[in-house]
Amino acid sequence: MISLHRLGHQLEEFHLNPDLIVTVEANPDTVITLTTGTKIVVAEPPEQVIDEIKTYRVAILAGALNRRRALADSEPHGLHARRAAQGMLLSIDRGAEHGAQVPDDGEPEDSEDSAV
Numbered sequence: 001m002i003s004l005h006r007l008g009h010q011l012e013e014f015h016l017n018p019d020l021i022v023t024v025e026a027n028p029d030t031v032i033t034l035t036t037g038t039k040i041v042v043a044e045p046p047e048q049v050i051d052e053i054k055t056y057r058v059a060i061l062a063g064a065l066n067r068r069r070a071l072a073d074s075e076p077h078g079l080h081a082r083r084a085a086q087g088m089l090l091s092i093d094r095g096a097e098h099g100a101q102v103p104d105d106g107e108p109e110d111s112e113d114s115a116v
Contacts, residue, residue: 006043016040018056
């Protein structure tokens with residue numbers, strides 16, 4: 001959630017889910033349009049609202065990355081390599097199903113390159 005102030009109520013802070021924001025306009029006051037069609041006039045300039053949204057999203061992504069790293073540290077050694085190898089094998093299998101030729105090195109060839 002981001003913290004904003006309604007125009008004319010600078011002492012009363014409210015919190016808004018930035019995922020609901022469709023547009024942020026300045027005409028001349030800052031008007032936020034939500035996915036529900038609701039329009040909210042806020043005291044903050046559009047640049048500050050955008051910065052708040054960016055900060056919120058960075059925090060969410062950083063938290064997800066930290067959680068993933070913590071889970072990766074708890075997994076047995078080599079598990080990532082095995083998963084990557086399985087993914088490569090699946091993509092090779094899918095390529096062979098769609099008619100792509102698979103040479104000895106395991107990399108699928110483009111059909112145009114193999115005709116030359």
